[in-house]
Amino acid sequence: MNRQQEYVLRTIEERDIRFVRLWFTDLMGTLKSVAVAPAELEQAFAEGIGIDGSVIEGFTRVYEADMIVQPDADTFQVLPWRDRTARMFCDINMPDGTPASTDSRNILRRALDRAGQEGFTFYTHPEIEFYLFREPYESARGPVPVDQAGYFDHVARGDGHDFRRAAIEMLEQMGISVEFSHHEGGPGQQEIDLRYADALSMADNIMTFRTVVREVALHEKAFASFMPKPLAQQPGSGMHTHVSLFEGDSNAFYEPGASYELSQTGRRFMAGVLAHSREICAVTNQWVNSYKRLWGGGEAPAHVCWGHNNRSALARVPMYSMGKGHSRRIEVRSIDSACNPYLTYALVLASGLRGIKEAYDLPPEAEDDVWALTDAERRAMGIDPLPQSLGEAVAVMEESELVADVLGEQVFDFYLRNKWQEWGDYRSQVTQFELDRYLLHL
Template sequence: MLGTLKSVAVAPAELEGAFSEGIGFDGSSIDGFARVYEADMLLRPDASTFQVLPWRGENPGTARMFADILLPNGSPSLADPRDVLRRALTKAGDLGFTFYTHPEIEFYLFEKELRRDRPVPVDSAGFFDHVPHGTAHDFRRAAITMLENMGISVEFSHHEGGPGQNEIDLRYADALSMADNIQTFKAVVKEVALEQGYFASFMAKPMAGEPGSGMHTHLSLFEGDTNAFHEPGAPYQLSRTGRHFIAGLLRYAPEFTAITNQYVNSYKRLWGGAEAPAHICWGHNNRSAMVRVPMYKPSKGQSTRVEVRSLDAAANPYLAYSVLLCAGLKGIEDELDLPPEAEDDVWNLTERERRAMGIEPLPASLDEAIRTMEESDFVAEVLGEHVFDFVLRNKRAEWAAYRDQVTEFEIKQDLRRL
């Protein structure tokens, strides 16, 4: 449920039975799936996700499929994150919408060995830098080739702002396919890194003083072939539906932040500057805002969209896209009013100025995010009781373990002084 990829190998001769009957496994051995007395569960592969794995080049080759998780009676498991997203997409479909996403995924590439328990970036390049014969350049080319070979389209790639930091943007797709693609993307990036003698990390803030790794995601709703966010002549060509959708994102942002930013470390990125959004506001081309309306192209109404900038690369995409979609749909259903846009760099405003403008902060820590989420009927409804309770238990345990640590900062700051 935290987005960690699990797998089981199946021989080709057993595949027919896997489709017809499912593959039995002990659900109680996977944290968050089932209690001991509910242990028997089934995996049923989703044939539409079949792809040969390019990095498993032996003959005969190896392929992969994502699987749905079922109870013995064949009903969907309440613990399946793919089914959480599928339920959210069904709700959108009932309202006449198809939900598309387009993520910009950032990550760091490090030397294989730590130095003094610290990661060592593979280069010291910066934003958009082209380094001749650069490790990151060759790495991105190899990773993109592998992704394209698996049918995952890549739109852009470049070096990001931090040393060893890279970004690869996936071409838009329906949200369930994209969530599967993100999971595949992470596996491919890590495989290519290992092949080249490095390791890749999607940790939100792996190095102090350097930019964190986000997963800015562009969202759009379509009604058939029509972009529901597009209205010619409206400000930024953004329709009433689009404005209500953004209002829903802003209204429920504090409640779903524990899902989109699920680790203690996530809040080091959100509150660490470097264009990470820490306040609940929206703006046109304002990169300090949590929600941005990208510059529109007058000749391309289909490209009207909104960008959520608070997600980090460590989020579980199935759960994250579920809460974002449902928050936007609530905004549409309840016709929520969109507050005035933030035109200034929100980070450079004083706290008093932000309050005067009605701009509230996102949770400042995992603890605060948990406390806000546990009071949320909205998130409980989207995730379902089982997933909701597990995430809260898991995150409370993480916060308790973190709170118990004595950090290097405290030792340096206080050991000899006090």
């Protein structure tokens, strides 16, 4: 038993913790948990907890169902919203102790290990958007936002202010640092930005963040949704993520005197993200509804391009960190806040590393509002569109050697089958739009 595990056992005894929840994530990014009594935790550290992996989305096949949940003592935290309850994230192993190829956390760890072999550490900093709606949700009316405020609005006695304060306090009690928070553009829409961390810690933080936000919303008699586009006429919710590579203590993206102070490594990394953005879109934007956000106008990035001050671009070089070597970074704006963060960060990293390794050339910067250009103008500038539907995204991903390599054969095959099924289910629906437009006129 290592020192961190001993610390966990000692803390559980000192704080009279009665339940320890072991958290893990399925391939669609849904949080799962199994509770263990404190008396069983020492054995759980030594041997793990057995589960039936065949009932977890994408974990394994029925004839090889036995899997092991292995708690990671470094992620131990007491839950502020549950009396005498704590949690730890877990790795999923096979019975022989080898990491499960279908574990999202392990897939990201493999990608980070590859980056480490090149001398890089991958850091991320997400800006997470979501909507707050009033309870109860009445399907006939549709979801009702908690307010009618807009971007950066300060609302006297606003529900959003109280909610964000309570959520941030709870996050910080769990060791998750928050940089900024504010009201976003849509009614009831919020944004909370997490302080940068290594990508594995951040993916864990994002899963915790979603849980905290939902718990606080319920306490405030509301409900929170990370659905990419819950309101047709309002902005969608994304998770713009700032990314950077470090070599030891040095930011590999920073070069004084270079254009936008972005190094050749940074330019090639961004070129890789752009070049493979269509292939990874079925993961970064994994739901049918994701494409209503991407193609719904506003600042959602629907085209493969970059800029320094262009919020219609897929990737951006923020200018407010000029002159700060440690802060030089790239912002990837296409990602949904409802994605699986482990798979998403693994694929963004792999795309950027491919760009570095194969010396991709960064295309010319897009200085115009890309949404305002015509299709012909975009084609002339060499700006390709992102997939316009989940079906198109899955078809593009199906041909991707990079995605297959990062996810592994079993996950790649499962993911494709799962998303083809979702696309088929969606296409079979008769929507209210169709009834309103055609039922009485055809």
